[in-house]
Amino acid sequence: MAQSILGSSPVCKPEFPRSSASTSSVSGSKLNVSDIDRTQLGFLNSSKTNLPLRLKALSEGVGLVQETKETTPKFISKPDDTFSEMRNRFLSFKKHKYLENLECYKELAEAQAPKFLVISCADSRVCPSYILGFQPGEAFIVRNIANFVPPFENGPCETNAALEFSVNDLQVENILVTGHSCCGGIRALMSMDDEEKSSSFIKNWVKVGKAAKSTTKTIASNLTFDQQCKHCEKESINNSLLNLLTYPWIEKRVSKGLLSLHGGYYDFVECTYEKWTLDYQKKSQKQEIGGYAIKNREFWS
CATH class of the missing domain: 3.40.1050.10 (Carbonic anhydrase)
Structure with missing residues (x-):
């Protein structure tokens, strides 16, 4: 993976759940920041042997087509935890902030x-x-x-x-x-x-x-x-x-x-x-x- 030009990585755990983490260390007052934070996109990669290509390799000659693996996204079957948490936060905001300060938000709707x-x-x-x-x-x-x-x-x-x-x-x-x-x-x-x-x-x-x-x-x-x-x-x-x-x-x-x-x-x-x-x-x-x-x-x- 190419290094991000911004070159920064988190040094604290975010509130939303994440599938990977980076580490950093503090020496005195100097922070050593790692090169890049490798985040994932909500799915896991799995590799499986592509049988048709293997058979083709055997029929056309050794070395013509090597064993090939394809990567297929394995989607998580359960609901997306990130957006479930986001939904809960929004509903909590609506109940404890918005509805309890309805007049204020009505005024903000005007100007x-x-x-x-x-x-x-x-x-x-x-x-x-x-x-x-x-x-x-x-x-x-x-x-x-x-x-x-x-x-x-x-x-x-x-x-x-x-x-x-x-x-x-x-x-x-x-x-x-x-x-x-x-x-x-x-x-x-x-x-x-x-x-x-x-x-x-x-x-x-x-x-x-x-x-x-x-x-x-x-x-x-x-x-x-x-x-x-x-x-x-x-x-x-x-x-x-x-x-x-x-x-x-x-x-x-x-x-x-x-x-x-x-x-x-x-x-x-x-x-x-x-x-x-x-x-x-x-x-x-x-x-x-x-x-x-x-x-x-x-x-x-």
């Missing part, structure tokens, strides 16, 4: 007025609503690989379409770009050649973070590759915050104090969360490391 736009990684281990406790109607959430925000000049994409809607129509008051530890997208960015031409969707997407990679290579050149990746995970968040300011409607609302830009970093190995706010300085940004300033930094542990 939404979230205070937050959250831009998070698509990684299955870092669901922002689960981690930060957002309830329905509180946050408009966009998820993509490595929680990148492309600059305005890159042109239209799903992420900036969501930016336009949430800022101009929903008028959110806060944008939170939240990254995480062991990010496969950042690892892919740090591993690739900057001049590489590729048809890979992933490689072409993570190029959005090239500025963060360049800063990391300059500042953290003496660190190990894993340490550089962790540095870039945080640096790319700030790079995305600066990219947000390239959107005219975002810069306008930030300059008027109607919108605040925040960064967050979730370390799911240690279960800690860092939060900070971009200190906006119109046309003369205060120069700190990387050309930006931050304020209101907090560390939750």
Whole structure:
């Protein structure tokens, strides 16, 4: 099996049952992540001898057709446990959340007025609503690989379409770009050649973070590759915050104090969360490391 370009694997057991597991180890504060998680698709392969081909081989000559085995999916006869569990969770949600808060959900059916736009990684281990406790109607959430925000000049994409809607129509008051530890997208960015031409969707997407990679290579050149990746995970968040300011409607609302830009970093190995706010300085940004300033930094542990 080819290695995933994202290069990440789970280090904790997911809530849904799985048919295989990967292992990882923690040495001090350094995490060694295995190459790839080999998941299965809900069926088992079994091999059986193909008798007609064997007979054909005997009749046409030794070595012409070797013994051939065909693999046939052996479907599980009992109901899919994954969706049975999902069904139970949905019905539990309906009984204990939806029906007990029916008026709230009726109001949400009419309109939404979230205070937050959250831009998070698509990684299955870092669901922002689960981690930060957002309830329905509180946050408009966009998820993509490595929680990148492309600059305005890159042109239209799903992420900036969501930016336009949430800022101009929903008028959110806060944008939170939240990254995480062991990010496969950042690892892919740090591993690739900057001049590489590729048809890979992933490689072409993570190029959005090239500025963060360049800063990391300059500042953290003496660190190990894993340490550089962790540095870039945080640096790319700030790079995305600066990219947000390239959107005219975002810069306008930030300059008027109607919108605040925040960064967050979730370390799911240690279960800690860092939060900070971009200190906006119109046309003369205060120069700190990387050309930006931050304020209101907090560390939750």
